[in-house]
Amino acid sequence: MERADTGELFRAAVTGDNAAWKELVTALAPLVWSIARSYRLSEADCREVYATAWFKLVQNLGRIRDPDKVGAWLASTTRHECLKLARMTRPVQLDDHPAVLDLRSPEPTPEEVVVEAEREADRVARLRALWLAVQDLGETCQRVLRVLMTNPPPSYAEVSAATGLAVGSIGPIRQRCLARLRALLEERGVR
Amino acid sequence: MSDDLEDELRRAAALFDPLPDDALQIAVDAFVVHALDAELAALSFDSLDEPALVRSGETPRLLTFSVPGLSIEVEFAGGRLLGQLLPPQAAAVVVNGRLPLVVDEFGRFEADGVPAGALSLRCEVPGRTVVTEWLTV
Numbered sequence: 292m293e294r295a296d297t298g299e300l301f302r303a304a305v306t307g308d309n310a311a312w313k314e315l316v317t318a319l320a321p322l323v324w325s326i327a328r329s330y331r332l333s334e335a336d337c338r339e340v341y342a343t344a345w346f347k348l349v350q351n352l353g354r355i356r357d358p359d360k361v362g363a364w365l366a367s368t369t370r371h372e373c374l375k376l377a378r379m380t381r382p383v384q385l386d387d388h389p390a391v392l393d394l395r396s397p398e399p400t401p402e403e404v405v406v407e408a409e410r411e412a413d414r415v416a417r418l419r420a421l422w423l424a425v426q427d428l429g430e431t432c433q434r435v436l437r438v439l440m441t442n443p444p445p446s447y448a449e450v451s452a453a454t455g456l457a458v459g460s461i462g463p464i465r466q467r468c469l470a471r472l473r474a475l476l477e478e479r480g481v482r
Numbered sequence: 483m484s485d486d487l488e489d490e491l492r493r494a495a496a497l498f499d500p501l502p503d504d505a506l507q508i509a510v511d512a513f514v515v516h517a518l519d520a521e522l523a524a525l526s527f528d529s530l531d532e533p534a535l536v537r538s539g540e541t542p543r544l545l546t547f548s549v550p551g552l553s554i555e556v557e558f559a560g561g562r563l564l565g566q567l568l569p570p571q572a573a574a575v576v577v578n579g580r581l582p583l584v585v586d587e588f589g590r591f592e593a594d595g596v597p598a599g600a601l602s603l604r605c606e607v608p609g610r611t612v613v614t615e616w617l618t619v
Contacts, residue, residue, distance in 0.1 A: 309513065316509040323509075324501045338502065339618050342600040345509040346616035350522070402497055418494040425491065439488070440495040469487060 294318050294443035298359035305352050316345070319362055321441045323369050326453040329437035330373035331430075340376060344369040362445065366438075366452035420481040424472055431456075432468035439465060508600065512616070514579035515602045520611040523547035523554060528617075547603070547614040554605060554612070558619045563593045567605065574606040 295318045303311030323344050327337040347368050348361070355364055425436055431454075438445060438453045451458040527546035542559035553568040567573055567589030575583045575591050578601065585591040603614045 304513070312513040313510055316506055316513075320505055320509055321501055324505060325495070328499055338505075338599070341505060342508050342512070343616070343618065345512045346600060346602075349512045349515075350616065415497070418490060418497060421487075421490055422494040422498050425494075436491060437495065437499075440492045442492050442496060444492075473487065 297362050298357075301355070301358040301361040305355075305358070315361070318443065319365055321443070322362060322438070322445050322449060322453075323365055325438050325441040325445075326366055326369040327373060329434040329453070330370075330377055331433075332373060332376055336376050340369060340372040343372050360448070362449045363452040366445070366449045370453050370455065417481065420479070421472075421476070424475045424479065424481065427475065428468060428471055431464065432471060435461065435464050436468055436472070511579045512600070512602075515576075515604055515613060520604065520613045521549050523549045523552070523605075523612050523614045525615050525617060526553070543619050545617065545619075549612055552605075552607065552610075552612060554603060554614060556601075556603070556614075558596070558601070561595050561597065563596045563601075565591045565603070567591075567607070571607055576604045578602055579604065 295314055297315060297318050300311045300315040300318065304315055320341075323341050324337070327340040327344075330340075332340065344365055348355075348365055355361060425433060428436070434454055435450065435456070438450050445453070447458050447461045450456075450461050454461075456464065524547065525545065526548040527544065529542070529544035542557050545556045545558070547554045547556070555566045555568065557564040563577065565575065565583075565585075567585065570587075570589035572587050573585045573589065575585050577583060577593055577596060581593060581596070583591045583593050598619055600616055601614075601619045602616050605612045605614075
């Protein structure tokens with residue numbers, strides 16, 4: 292999925308264009324959510340971080356100097372809200388989402404029922420194994436991969452703002468983490 | 483292949499950790515509430531900042547938002563919101579851009595069924611529009 296030109300949408304939104312704002316939200320909401328999830332906060336805390344990031348953007352509409360970097364601005368704001376909350380609360384595992392908690396139980400989730408009806412049970416089982424393997428990677432790999440997994444995919448500048456890692460290091464870290472994941476999958480016999 | 487693996491990871495994220503259903507609406511509403519011509523009322527009192535009170539669903543949250551010449555006092559507990567404009571005056575108040583409230587001549591207003599989460603009030607009094615700073619209740 293290609294992402295819309297967020298800078299252009301943001302410029303229009305600043306002038307009060309509701310439709311442009313809506314499109315901007317559609318383009319960047321998955322990124323904000325992925326970042327919140329990548330900091331191992333509870334579902335409720337993720338929702339709070341997500342909402343706060345958007346409200347801060349609204350309150351700073353006139354103060355964003357470079358509209359083309361609105362994604363990075365949101366990513367950085369989301370990261371700071373996550374760190375703020377993480378200091379106040381006990382971090383939880385990335386897998387507290389109900390659908391993930393169900394991963395180890397035999398009961399299929401509603402999504403799985405639909406997917407399995409389409410005879411894709413094998414594929415879902417593989418995705419599930421992949422997802423579980425990601426949870427067993429180190430914190431940096433989990434975070435970087437979770438943010439990179441956003442659909443539509445974020446820019447490296449946004450991943451950098453989301454993680455606090457230098458832009459130039461994102462590519463190498465991505466490759467290293469994927470290699471680790473592949474090794475882990477092989478170790479577990481996931482094909 | 484790395485690209486294939488990443489595609490699969492992206493599908494796994496969408497399946498096992500999806501964007502919540504109401505997430506887009508929350509961000510869209512944030513914009514609606516924020517009128518570009520409105521004055522922003524800053525939080526000037528929050529019962530959470532008082533040492534005696536703990537964060538709990540049962541204790542009412544008391545909030546005051548202020549701009550010069552107008553204060554908005556809010557009490558929130560269990561989905562019920564009570565408010566008071568000071569100085570007392572008639573006004574139109576909208577909660578989170580979606581829920582219009584009736585404000586009586588003494589500046590009092592109330593609402594039920596306000597979900598916990600982000601809260602912002604938009605108040606229109608003669609001659610000015612004031613929105614309260616976003617806050618999570």
